[in-house]
Amino acid sequence: MSKSFNNLSFSEKNISVNTSSNESSICPNCETGVMTIFYEIKEIPVHSVLLMPTRERALGYPRRDLKLGFCPDCGFISNTVFDPSVHEYSMACEESQGFSPTFNTFARSLAERWIQQYQLRGRTVLEIGCGKGEFLALLVEMGMAEGIGIDPAFIPERLDSPVASRLRFIQALYGERHTHLSADVVCCRHTLEHISPTSEFMRTVRRTIGDKKDTLLLFELPDVHRVLREAAFWDIYYEHCSYFTTGSLARLFRKHGFDLLELELEYDGQYIVIAGCPSNDGGQLPLDVEADLDDIANAVADFPERFRDLRESWISRLNWMQSQGKRVVMWGGGSKAVSFITTLGLNDQIDFVVDINPHKHGKFVPGSGHAVRNPEDLRDFNPDCVILMNPVYQEEVRKMLESMRLTPQILAV
Ligand SMILES: [Zn+2]
Known part of the structure; x- marks a missing residue:
């Protein structure tokens, strides 16, 4: 095996932190704040869940830059140079974590809790970004009446469920043409982080719900506060263009007229779980966990140095x-x-x-x-x-x- 160290120069020239760029972009989450760039990696593979059939194709895989910006108004973080057109969310997409017993146990207990807490037996569910449909099937197996799943990466042959006849799948990206779909629950797990115009997405969700005021929203997605605190750079990659904290996610829900029923960190603090419903009067007071703007701003400010230290220590240890x-x-x-x-x-x-x-x-x-x-x-x-x-x-x-x-x-x- 060759022992080359020349990758060091590769990574040095491809990474910069505290970028003093003058570029500015408006926050796609609150639609008013101006994003400040604080972390940049050049030429990363545009897909990290899509594995390649040959080494050559893997090496030649398309690359794009990632420039993380922070919105001081709502606390949202996003890749300000994200290009959705390079993505090929398709059947080749192997995002499923459903093979891990740990993840399965978590998903099962979350489904159980949601069904019990919100009395979902006999109700219908629409899952946006259902992946291979495992969670949707689980909800129906546990007593929900029927489910509709939307995902371009859904593979019919891969789903083996005793309730298959009560499930319907749409192999597409969710959008305006799906606002006619109706369900008691709109579920969206590990999907919003892949969507760049988050405010626009929530507007579409709100239109899907229409005047069905008793609709329940159940979302789950990664928490970026932990990523910043731990400088967990491996949790930052091209598919994830949008990075939330409990506060920035809550602010997005409230901006689009939803009250919050729960806002928690789960899965060892890695995921945010949020439940909401259309607000009647918009008068709900913010929860304590929403007041995180100062903490996030500090974590963003500290990130570049933490990242540099951690990166250097991994490189020297591996070398x-x-x-x-x-x-x-x-x-x-x-x-x-x-x-x-x-x-x-x-x-x-x-x-x-x-x-x-x-x-x-x-x-x-x-x-x-x-x-x-x-x-x-x-x-x-x-x-x-x-x-x-x-x-x-x-x-x-x-x-x-x-x-x-x-x-x-x-x-x-
Ligand atoms: Zn913002």
């Missing part, structure tokens, strides 16, 4: 392991891995990536071209170190490794 001939793999072939590898400019420091999702095996990571393999392959490979892309899976991964009689060092990001 050291490489120089010692250590065998290093990454666990998790999703967006976090792609962003981690791309932002650090890694090449031979990582031997390959493993993932428990069998649909990813034999494919390649866009940008870097690392192979994605079955964790079973680790039996023979006997890694010295496993870099775990999500600490929430630590126990699950440790057990799997132990069952293969492997005891590598596990470094969780």
Whole structure:
């Protein structure tokens, strides 16, 4: 294996923080604030959930820049140079986390809680961005009457559910032409972060609801406050153009005439869960967790230095392991891995990536071209170190490794 270190210069020239650019753009969330750029990565793969069939295609994958801007008025963060036209959300999109027992347990308990708390048995649900339809099926299996799912990446053959006859899927991007659809609940999980004009999106959702004032909105998406605090740069990637905190999400809901029924952080503090309904008088007082503007502004100001320190420490640690001939793999072939590898400019420091999702095996990571393999392959490979892309899976991964009689060092990001 070659031991090249020249990736360092690659990553140096591709990253800048505290950009003193004069460019300004209006916040797409509150539609009044002016965004300030604070983090920039050049030429990252435009997709990080779309794995490639060959190494060549992975290496030649289209790239674009990411420039994160912060809106001091509403606390929203977004990629100000996001180009939605490069995306190909299609059937090849392997975004499903449904193969992880940890994630499945979380989704199941969330569905259970929502159904109980909001008395959803016998009601109908519309899920915007339903992915492969697992969560929608779960809601109906747990007692909801029927569900409509919208997602261009839905694959009919992949859904195996006893309630299939009560589910309907539309393979498309949600938009104006879907405002005639009617349901008691509008659910939207891990989707809003992929949408750039967030205010426009909520306007469309509001039109879909129309005068059905008892409609319930249930959303779930990543929390960026933790990403900023921990300088978790692997959680910043091209598909995610919109980054919310509890406060900026609440402000978006309120701007479009929704009251809040809940606003929580779940999944080890990684995800925001929000429930809302059309407001009758707009008179609901803000919740305590909405007052986060000063905290977010401080976290944004501190991010560049935190990021630089963390990036340098990972690079020197990985280069050291490489120089010692250590065998290093990454666990998790999703967006976090792609962003981690791309932002650090890694090449031979990582031997390959493993993932428990069998649909990813034999494919390649866009940008870097690392192979994605079955964790079973680790039996023979006997890694010295496993870099775990999500600490929430630590126990699950440790057990799997132990069952293969492997005891590598596990470094969780
Ligand atoms: Zn704003």
